[in-house]
Amino acid sequence: MKKWLFGIFLLALVLRIINLGDLPHGFFEEEVTNAYVGRFIFQNGKDLYGNIFPLLYFDKFHDYPPVLPMYISGLGTFLFGNTEFAARFPIALIGALTVFPVFGIATLLSLSGLFAAFLLAILPWHIVLSRTGAEGVIGLYVFVLGLLWVFQKRFRWAMVAFFLTYFLYPSFRILTPLTVLPLVFFLKPRKAFLFAGIAFILFTAAISATPWGRGRFEQTSIFKSQEIQGRVNYLNTYFSNDEGTDQVKMARAFHNKIIGYSREIAKQYMSYFSPTHLFYEAEGQPRYFNVPQQGLLYMTMGLLFFASLISVGSKKFMGYIVYLLIIAPIPAVLTIDFVPHAHRAILMILLLILIAAYGYKSLVQIRVVLIILLITELVFFWHQYSHHSASYQSRLRNDGDKELAKYIIEHDKEYERFIIPMFERLPVYYAYFSGNYNAALAGQFRNELKIDRIGKVEFFTDWCPTKYLKSEDLSPGALVVDNGDCPGVPGYQEIDTFVRRDGTRAYKLLIWK
Structure with a gap:
């Protein structure tokens, strides 16, 4: 069994690192x-703002994401240099x-590990999330370890793992207390799980009270959305008017914000849970998953889900698993x-x-057929992913940056100045691929990772620098970069263009005539 499990790990690793430097295309x-x-x-x-070894977060654009996954991603550069593969490899691994x-949990639940x-x-x-550097993959790994240790009755290690998830991916700040509290009904010591569950609830509340704890949620909350608010108000007004002016109480009862x-x-x-979305x-x-004609799961898994409804055997913890799926x-x-x-x-x-895997128990007699179907679907998925996802994700994954x-790095000696937009983290792209980790940069970066200059490269506060630069501002050795959508300005000669995989123009390279 160990050989089979190791073989499955090798399969997982190959599917996550093969051609990792250019799949997905576009270095987000x-x-x-x-x-x-x-x-x-x-x-x-210290970080780019001068903070000494931050452990909680790094502020990109007032979103305050956890910083620990950044440390992990950075490790790859020591092994593989400043490449796309290096940035993606740690999370893929x-x-x-x-x-x-996952094998351990399934085995403990009397399933086929x-x-x-x-x-x-x-x-x-x-596979797709692992290849895109999604920090949630790290959070999921640690969470699964915690759940495994729960089932193995290694309480202290489980709580350490669950605690760590708070600093890996924000979703687990909600999910962890909701995961731990119900264990009171399944496992002993009940008092310990109750105490841990309450402690995690209080910890979530404490983090949510801080600016860094609620930063990204405030940016994306359904309750902050002007679009959602407008739709709710419109429908409430429409149906309230339809009730009639003499039915105020009825309108308030059925057509309110709640x-x-x-x-x-x-x-x-x-x-x-939409079948279309899943299958x-x-x-x-689309930055994280946009494989044309491919759901998140395989269609064969639908048969396994149906079989799970009639599967025989121990169901001791399956109710808990379904509860976790619901939340x-x-x-x-x-x-x-x-x-x-x-x-x-x-x-x-x-x-x-x-x-x-629970449904698989009822279909184990046709396991060869199931494996063949799954491998067939894997081949189709890989074709769609490797051949067609690039054009779907091109603009959204910073194609061209x-x-x-x-x-700029390759033509450094040909020009005295480079003037490019400072948006889409272009300063970071330039610093990364040039291998510039000079400590002097700490403190020069401003919020949203903006900086005025790195060496010969000047970062302009507009997508179209040529609209504002005068001839007297430009020396003969200056190269100016405009966004591909910028209108042409008389006096400039376009010497090159970067075109994305979807056919749109990313950037225009110009010099003064």
Whole structure:
């Protein structure tokens, strides 16, 4: 069995690191930022704003994401240099390692541990997130370890793991207390689980009271959305008027904000269990998952889910697993950014795999057929992912930014000045690929990772520098970069253009005639 499990791990690793430097195509700004910031702190003992070894967060744009995943991403640069592969490898490796605790949990629940591990190894949802540097993959790994230690009755280690999830991915700040409290009804010592559950609730409340704890949630909260607010108000007004002017109490009872927002939340919640989203073609955030004609799961898993309804055997903890599946989308449901959001609902991966493994018990006699079907679907997924996802994700994954940074580095000796926009983390792209981790940069970066200059490269506060630069501002050796959508300005000669995989123009390189 150990040989089979190790073989499954190797399969998972291959599916997560093969051609990792260019699949997914486009080096997303969060990926390069995480790797650069992590390496910068390791090398200089402080972050880009001058903070000494931060442990809680790093502020990108008032969102305050956890900083620990950045340290992990930065480690890859020490092994593989300043490359896309280096930035993505640590999380891809952790994604592959997750097959081991998944195997352990499934085995302890009297399920087929090998089949559960195999499902995780080939699952599109987990493969794509592992390859995109999604920090939730680290959070899921540690959470699964914690749950494994719970079932192994290693209480202290489990609580340490659950505590650590708070500083790996924000969704677990809601999910962890909701996971621990119900254990009172399943396991002993009950008082210990009750105390831990209450402690985690208080810890979540304490973090939520801080600016860094609520930063990203305030930016994406369903209750802060002007779009949602406008829709709720419009529908309430429409139906209240339809009730008639003499039915004020009736209108207030049925058409109010509580009911309006409840319906919006219910609509978002149900989208996470949509068969189309799960099995046919995933919706939501295309930066994290946008494989054409491919759902988050395989269609064969639908048969396994159906079989789980009639499966025989021990059901001691399956009710708890179903409960966890019910609560898993809650952090994602409370936000409005690209719903349904595959990353924020990442815990669903573990639970759907365990339920599928439970159904496998009833279909074990046709296991060869199931494996053949799953491998066939894996081949189709990989084709769609490796051949067609690039054009779908091109603009959203910063296609062209890496290419621009590398062009400037390669042509450094040909120009006296480079003037480029400072947006889309272009300063970070340039610093990363040039290997510039000079401690003097600490404190020069401002919020949103903006900086005025790095060496010969000047960062302009507009997408179209040529609209504002005069001939007297430019020396003969100056190269100016405009966004691809900028209008042409008389007096400039376009010498090159960067075109994204989807055919749109990313940047124009210009010199003064």
